[in-house]
Amino acid sequence: MTSLRVKPIVIVTGANGGVGFAVCERLLLQLLQKTPPDSLPQPFVARKLYPNYPRDAPTVDTSSFGHDGITVIMACRSRKKAESAKRELLRKVHEEIAKLEQLKSYDGHAERFKTNFEVVVEELDLADMKSVFAFTNTIGSKYPYVSHIVCNAGVVSLTGYDWLLCIKQCCTEPIVALTSPLFKLQTVGELSVDQVGYVFQCNVFGHYVLYRELQNLLKRYYSLSNNPARVLWTSSIEAVPSCYDSKDWQLLKNDHSYEATKYQMDLLVGTFEARQEDASDPLIRHLLEHPGVVKTNILTSSVNNFILEALAQMLFYLVRFLGSRNHVISTYKAAVSAVHLLLVPLAFITTTGKGKTPLKFAAQSTRSGQEYVDADTVHDWESRAPDGEDLLDKCEALYQKFLAENPSS
Numbered sequence: 001m002t003s004l005r006v007k008p009i010v011i012v013t014g015a016n017g018g019v020g021f022a023v024c025e026r027l028l029l030q031l032l033q034k035t036p037p038d039s040l041p042q043p044f045v046a047r048k049l050y051p052n053y054p055r056d057a058p059t060v061d062t063s064s065f066g067h068d069g070i071t072v073i074m075a076c077r078s079r080k081k082a083e084s085a086k087r088e089l090l091r092k093v094h095e096e097i098a099k100l101e102q103l104k105s106y107d108g109h110a111e112r113f114k115t116n117f118e119v120v121v122e123e124l125d126l127a128d129m130k131s132v133f134a135f136t137n138t139i140g141s142k143y144p145y146v147s148h149i150v151c152n153a154g155v156v157s158l159t160g161y162d163w164l165l166c167i168k169q170c171c172t173e174p175i176v177a178l179t180s181p182l183f184k185l186q187t188v189g190e191l192s193v194d195q196v197g198y199v200f201q202c203n204v205f206g207h208y209v210l211y212r213e214l215q216n217l218l219k220r221y222y223s224l225s226n227n228p229a230r231v232l233w234t235s236s237i238e239a240v241p242s243c244y245d246s247k248d249w250q251l252l253k254n255d256h257s258y259e260a261t262k263y264q265m266d267l268l269v270g271t272f273e274a275r276q277e278d279a280s281d282p283l284i285r286h287l288l289e290h291p292g293v294v295k296t297n298i299l300t301s302s303v304n305n306f307i308l309e310a311l312a313q314m315l316f317y318l319v320r321f322l323g324s325r326n327h328v329i330s331t332y333k334a335a336v337s338a339v340h341l342l343l344v345p346l347a348f349i350t351t352t353g354k355g356k357t358p359l360k361f362a363a364q365s366t367r368s369g370q371e372y373v374d375a376d377t378v379h380d381w382e383s384r385a386p387d388g389e390d391l392l393d394k395c396e397a398l399y400q401k402f403l404a405e406n407p408s409s
């Protein structure tokens with residue numbers, strides 16, 4: 001978000017709770033400062049992530065890294081939940097403004113921001129194509145452009161846990177058990193109302209259609225601001241290549257469909273970016289991030305046992321103390337990776353590692369709970385890149401099929 005002063009219009013899916021809510025909150029609170037700390041190169045991280053950031057940092061005019069206003073669109077499947085989340089969000093922003101105004105060093109920026117930001121709720125159910133098309137039509141009729149999309153909403157079709165496997169994994173590899181648990185039991189073969197793999201549609205395909213339908217509005221942002229629009233894809237540390245078999249791309253036979261969708265996201269972002277590698281000036285950038293590990297409804301919805309939830313939370317603190325960087329624990333801290341990628345000037349960061357392997361940015365934490373952003377490469381990219389090409393083509397063909405069935409979209 002640099003150069004021309006075009007007010008960002010940011011869509012966050014699944015913004016009513018968990019990490020999505022925290023992304024909206026953290027983004028707004030950051031923008032109350034003229035130079036949002038999340039827009040700067042991250043602490044504890046190798047300089048190689050910021051190859052173009054001048055070593056002599058004071059020569060950079062960071063005052064242009066923030067904004068005087070923003071529109072945040074909370075795209076949620078339940079209007080009631082979203083409206084209540086919006087009230088909470090506004091309460092937090094106004095509370096923070098009041099705190100800033102008390103500071104001796106207060107520069108008046110938050111007051112300006114207050115008159116020029118808005119939070120809007122729009123309904124979006126990614127599991128229903130009619131809802132996705134209705135959402136994109138609404139956005140097209142109300143807004144002249146879109147600057148950022150955060151593809152955050154996600155589901156695990158969880159039916160419970162395999163407790164024997166849980167005990168075994170906790171005894172043999174406790175940190176892994178609390179980071180990438182093998183013992184989640186997931187529904188197999190569930191279909192959406194559109195007769196598409198349900199988890200695939202919620203996590204991947206619904207977002208693909210969202211992006212394609214809004215592509216022209218994203219491009220318009222570029223033409224107005226001279227900055228590429230950004231599409232952030234929220235993956236996971238659980239994006240395990242072995243969980244994804246490209247022959248079962250809608251994941252209907254897959255008993256680890258959640259992990260597979262997250263790897264599909266990794267492949268899609270790598271493929272999008274590789275396809276436009278030759279474009280010297282891409283109009284839209286696709287960026288990959290994950291929030292580390294944090295207790296939200298996604299992990300506990302099927303358990304509903306507050307003793308187990310409290311136990312899991314305690315164990316998260318324990319493994320963080322033992323050295324796990326992934327256990328950021330609070331949703332606000334988990335949002336640092338997405339907010340960093342929303343705000344950091346793109347000219348300063350690299351999004352590929354060795355051998356042009358795509359990077360996945362991650363919320364991380366020090367032992368004492370200080371959050372920051374680091375990046376790892378997408379696993380097995382060299383051998384699985386063709387699966388990314390194949391998946392992108394299949395998503396496009398399926399999108400075209402739905403377009404033909406929804407001519408008004």
Ligand SMILES: NC(=O)c1ccc[n+]([C@@H]2O[C@H](COP(=O)([O-])OP(=O)(O)OC[C@H]3O[C@@H](n4cnc5c(N)ncnc54)[C@H](OP(=O)(O)O)[C@@H]3O)[C@@H](O)[C@H]2O)c1
Pocket residue numbers: 013014015016017018019020075076077078081124125126127128151152153154155202234235236237238290291292293294295296297298299
């Ligand atoms: N928590 C973690 O440790 C962790 C780790 C790695 C990655 N992630 C990723 O972070 C993202 C957010 O997850 P979370 O942990 O914040 O979970 P969460 O609290 O369960 O939030 C998920 C959000 O997605 C929404 N959603 C689900 N299905 C939807 C649909 N069909 N259409 C529209 N919205 C839908 C939910 O809406 P409702 O409230 O209406 O259900 C909710 O707002 C997910 O992509 C997840 O894979 C989380």
